[in-house]
Amino acid sequence: MNGTMKVVMKEKAQPGAILTTKQIPSFGSKEILIKVKATSICGTDYHIYSWDAWSQNRIKPPRVMGHEFSGEVVAVGSECHRVRVGDMVSAETHIVCERCLQCRTGNAHICHDCSILGVDVDGTFAEYAVIPETNAWVNDKDLDPAIGSMQEPLGNAVHTVLSGPIAGKSVAVVGCGPIGLLAVAVAKACGASSVFAVDINEYRLDLAQKLGAKTALNSKEVDVVKEIMRLTDNHGIDVSCEMSGNAAALNQQVDFLANGGRLSLLGIPTRAVEMDINKIVFKGLTIQGITGRRMYDTWYTVKGLLASGTLDVEPIITHRLPLEEYEKGMELMKSGNCGKVVLIP
Ligand SMILES: [Zn+2]
Ligand SMILES: [Zn+2]
Secondary structure (H helix, E strand, O other): OOOOOEEEEOOOOOOOOOEEEEEOOOOOOOEEEEEEEEEEOOHHHHHHOOOOOHHHHHOOOOOEEOEEEEEEEEEEOOOOOOOOOEEEEOOOOOEEEOOOHHOOOOHHOOOOOOOOOOOOOOOOEEEEEEEHHHHHEEEOOOOOHHHHHHHHHHHHHHHHHHHOOOOOEEEEOOOOOOOHHHHHHHHHHOOEEEEEEEEOHHHHHHHHHHOOOEEEOOOOOOOHHHHHHHHOOOOOEEEEEEOOOHHHHHHHHHHHHEEEEEEEEOOOOOOOOOOOHHHHHHHHOOOEEOOOOOOOHHHHHHHHHHOOOOOOHHHEEEEEHHHHHHHHHHHHHOOOOOOEEEEEE
């Protein structure tokens, strides 16, 4: 397609990003061109925007930012047979090699040679985006594009919460950014007996309670371990979803988990964390790393949960802004006084 489009681009190796115009991208025989209807801001985008140590190592500017989106397919390559023009799609944002042992054994989410949309290839903070057909997830036509866009982080939450039994279990979600908030809603929808939300931001704790958390604990104000032990009659928590990346919070979770409990790690600490392995051993804890979404099991689960009527993620979308106001979106992310911020091109 000829013409230009507006994009939010990481133009230089420095903090910030610019709004600029760019040629509408061309696409290969196994790729599709999408007119973006909604594209949400992820923590990763904020890292790239603020130009933290991880971004400095990983990102090679210039790069169109963004990876969470939904939009309408406007053209498909000659070797595309599943996705059609007019389909509404979102995407699995991990573009995997399809050749390594992990990819060939149903574990493509931990592919050895994976590139990520908006990180390693141009992304979706744009009027148009190109993705491989295999990465496209076709949405129901009547799905709100903003919720369509949020399926990617919702997949992270579903992958974390459902990586072990959840029905009837007490669940803690530590770190209530957008994925944490989604995890609260998923745990609730999947029959957790009670959900404890832990954060340091009152806005997010409030939102967590609206989504069904029975107890919201501000770890700046209360002794989280003591409070949880008191509220669970000294039993502790069955499942903890770690979304904070905070070293102290990680150790608190080892302390408040019940013997035999599960600790699922999605948050990414910025440096090595010291932990008391004795506690993990003698409590018989299971600790698991969670990355991405299982391809494509998690996507089917997300679709099914949205269709079930028991999972309402709408309240997590707190801001819808025109693409041009991406800087305001990034400021909201920095303040923490938001759920999901969605940009509309
Ligand atoms: Zn994301
Ligand atoms: Zn692979």
